[in-house]
Amino acid sequence: MEAGTLTADEGRTPYERLREGMSERPAAVALGLLAVIALALIVSEGLHDVAQTGLFGLSNGASYALGAVGLTLVYGILKLTNFAHGDFLTFGAYIALLVNVTWELPLAVAILAAMVLTALLGVVFEVLMWGPMRARKAGVLQLILMSIGLALVIRNGIQFVAGSEVSVLDVDVTSNVELLGLRIGETEALALVIGVTVLLAVGLMLRYTLLGKRMRALSDNLDLAETSGIDTDRIVLYTWLFAGALAGLAGVLLGAISNVKPELGFELLLVIFAAVVLGGIGDAFGALAAGLVLGVLIEWSTLLVDSKWKIAIGFIVLILVLIIRPQGIFGRARTV
Amino acid sequence: MSSLPLAINFEVLTDLDFWVAVATIAGIYAMFSLGLQINVGFTGIVNFGQAGFAALGAYAMAILVLEAGFSFWLAMPCAIVITILFGLLIGLPSLRLRADYFAIATIASAEAVRLFAQNADSLTGGNQGLRNFDDTWFEISESIESVLQSLGWSDPSSFAPLMIVVWVAVVLAMVGLTYITKSPWGRVLRAIREDEDAASALGKNALSYKLQSLSVAATLGAISGFFLALYFAFLNPQEFRPLITFLGYGVLILGGLASYYGIALGAIIIWTLLEGTRFIDLPLSEAQIAALRFIIVGVGLILLMAFRPQGMLGKKEEMVLGD
Numbered sequence: 001m002e003a004g005t006l007t008a009d010e011g012r013t014p015y016e017r018l019r020e021g022m023s024e025r026p027a028a029v030a031l032g033l034l035a036v037i038a039l040a041l042i043v044s045e046g047l048h049d050v051a052q053t054g055l056f057g058l059s060n061g062a063s064y065a066l067g068a069v070g071l072t073l074v075y076g077i078l079k080l081t082n083f084a085h086g087d088f089l090t091f092g093a094y095i096a097l098l099v100n101v102t103w104e105l106p107l108a109v110a111i112l113a114a115m116v117l118t119a120l121l122g123v124v125f126e127v128l129m130w131g132p133m134r135a136r137k138a139g140v141l142q143l144i145l146m147s148i149g150l151a152l153v154i155r156n157g158i159q160f161v162a163g164s165e166v167s168v169l170d171v172d173v174t175s176n177v178e179l180l181g182l183r184i185g186e187t188e189a190l191a192l193v194i195g196v197t198v199l200l201a202v203g204l205m206l207r208y209t210l211l212g213k214r215m216r217a218l219s220d221n222l223d224l225a226e227t228s229g230i231d232t233d234r235i236v237l238y239t240w241l242f243a244g245a246l247a248g249l250a251g252v253l254l255g256a257i258s259n260v261k262p263e264l265g266f267e268l269l270l271v272i273f274a275a276v277v278l279g280g281i282g283d284a285f286g287a288l289a290a291g292l293v294l295g296v297l298i299e300w301s302t303l304l305v306d307s308k309w310k311i312a313i314g315f316i317v318l319i320l321v322l323i324i325r326p327q328g329i330f331g332r333a334r335t336v
Numbered sequence: 337m338s339s340l341p342l343a344i345n346f347e348v349l350t351d352l353d354f355w356v357a358v359a360t361i362a363g364i365y366a367m368f369s370l371g372l373q374i375n376v377g378f379t380g381i382v383n384f385g386q387a388g389f390a391a392l393g394a395y396a397m398a399i400l401v402l403e404a405g406f407s408f409w410l411a412m413p414c415a416i417v418i419t420i421l422f423g424l425l426i427g428l429p430s431l432r433l434r435a436d437y438f439a440i441a442t443i444a445s446a447e448a449v450r451l452f453a454q455n456a457d458s459l460t461g462g463n464q465g466l467r468n469f470d471d472t473w474f475e476i477s478e479s480i481e482s483v484l485q486s487l488g489w490s491d492p493s494s495f496a497p498l499m500i501v502v503w504v505a506v507v508l509a510m511v512g513l514t515y516i517t518k519s520p521w522g523r524v525l526r527a528i529r530e531d532e533d534a535a536s537a538l539g540k541n542a543l544s545y546k547l548q549s550l551s552v553a554a555t556l557g558a559i560s561g562f563f564l565a566l567y568f569a570f571l572n573p574q575e576f577r578p579l580i581t582f583l584g585y586g587v588l589i590l591g592g593l594a595s596y597y598g599i600a601l602g603a604i605i606i607w608t609l610l611e612g613t614r615f616i617d618l619p620l621s622e623a624q625i626a627a628l629r630f631i632i633v634g635v636g637l638i639l640l641m642a643f644r645p646q647g648m649l650g651k652k653e654e655m656v657l658g659d
Contacts, residue, residue: 081436133642140435141382145589146641148582152634156627164623270447273440281437308455315448322441323429 030329053299059188061295062195066250068275068287070243076219076282084151086269092118092248093255118248122240159262166261191253274318280328356493363502366603368560369587371553377594379549380529382439388446391576393419393558394565398469408472423554454573465572510596592650
């Protein structure tokens with residue numbers, strides 16, 4: 001905070017102070033807004049429906065958050081807006097399809113295989129493309145277009161090998177779990193539990209482990225982190241492993257809840273971007289929270305409008321955040 | 337079907353109707369990408385919403401004709417105005433942002449248009465699409481055909497009239513754009529591309545110039561949308577996926593940044609290559625060939641960006657590298 005603001009508080013109207021307070025505590029404002037939306041919905045639609053859709057929303061939102069945390073770290077650390085990240089999710093889902101359906105192995109094995117191979121996919125392209133391009137100091141447009149090219153290659157590569165049909169994983173789609181009067185499909189419950197558990201683990205890892213601290217330090221300020229003696233090249237590789245594994249997991253979970261098709265990830269890319277921007281680009285905790293919030297908001301919207309419009313909530317949030325607060329709810333005002 | 341795995345299909349290679357259709361779609365993409373050129377190549381703004389402009393232009397034109405009873409000639413300028421207003425609405429808040437944020441904002445706005453076209457069934461026909469907005473064009477097309485017959489082309493290809501109109505429009509647009517880019521207005525655009533702060537310091541309102549550049553792109557996008565609608569004689573949300581914008585960037589980058597003639601060259605090369613896969617009888621399914629075409633586009637984009645980011649006719653010193 002600059003020195004000038006310490007004395008500038010005198011002689012302001014309460015309204016100005018409120019405005020300032022709001023822009024200083026955007027997360028609190030966002031939380032308040034969310035609470036107001038929830039209350040309004042409970043009053044008009046009833047507690048049961050709000051809780052029920054909210055639960056579905058968390059189940060999807062956990063996967064959005066898993067996708068978003070990798071995308072935001074890659075952006076923060078590599079300054080790469082990776083349009084191919086959605087197709088990493090698709091890649092993971094198809095690995096799971098291969099292991100779980102073609103080879104008839106259990107879902108747990110499929111999840112592990114998807115995470116490991118998607119993590120490796122991230123590292124392969126780092127070594128082949130992104131590392132060399134960083135060394136050449138490539139510009140924003142170059143990197144964006146390369147990631148779009150990569151997205152086309154991954155998605156169509158999958159389509160070339162596996163075809164464009166919609167497939168399903170070998171999961172239980174009929175049994176339900178009942179909890180406090182709420183009903184949720186067993187697979188959705190599984191996706192929710194796995195998703196939230198991994199999110200918590202990721203949060204703890206980023207908060208308390210040395211690797212997590214280094215990743216956040218690099219994402220915050222690459223030059224400063226480098227000067228303070230962090231081996232950035234190694235952290236970059238770990239970041240890709242981390243982002244890839246989480247994207248692969250998100251792909252499997254989303255594929256298990258609905259179905260697996262070549263457009264799975266790309267269709268969700270803008271929702272994941274919305275979570276990244278809402279959380280503040282480069283902010284891992286912000287992306288985690290924003291992914292969950294978006295998942296819930298998207299499902300809540302089905303209480304009011306036809307569910308075919310629900311993906312529009314992602315766009316609306318994305319565009320509104322970019323207009324009103326491009327640095328996100330947790331970000332501090334910096335140049336964006 | 338040939339028994340050889342890699343035989344060349346001469347029937348397609350010498351089919352004039354096929355080539356006329358390729359030339360038409362290449363011209364439509366040239367028009368589409370000219371809008372990207374003035375934004376990316378000359379102003380340094382990374383517009384990823386061009387497919388949204390094309391969609392809005394085409395749908396606005398068709399809906400004005402079908403629902404409001406406008407004539408084709410009145411519907412087109414009205415649709416262009418609507419598209420420009422949409423461009424300003426999107427650009428005004430988002431042009432202040434950094435290039436990567438602007439790219440995301442524009443792609444989201446284009447997807448919002450497509451989502452609306454897909455779901456607002458009563459207005460846009462949803463996935464069933466819209467037809468019968470092109471009666472006036474059929475009359476024009478027939479009179480062009482009769483002129484072609486009187487010139488000695490006894491059985492003109494059905495796309496020939498559209499091909500002629502599209503390429504005349506592309507050439508006019510290229511000449512006009514070259515003219516305005518060389519004008520003082522165009523010099524300000526390039527000054528903004530090179531150093532926005534310096535241009536602002538000289539008293540130029542950078543945001544206003546960027547919005548004007550975006551309006552030109554919106555106009556060209558809407559016109560390419562009209563042509564696309566006439567080409568398919570059918571409007572469907574699938575015709576305006578983000579992939580269309582990405583292909584437009586392929587045309588832009590292959591042709592070269594800051595070169596209008598490069599756009600025409602890039603469009604012809606890309607569509608010859610894309611459609612050229614039909615000469616070769618590969619032992620692959622239809623879906624695999626479609627996938628293969630886009631794998632090639634993707635690899636091409638990656639290699640161009642890595643090794644020749646300024647494209648064929650572009651100049652390295654005019655390349656916006658960003659920061």
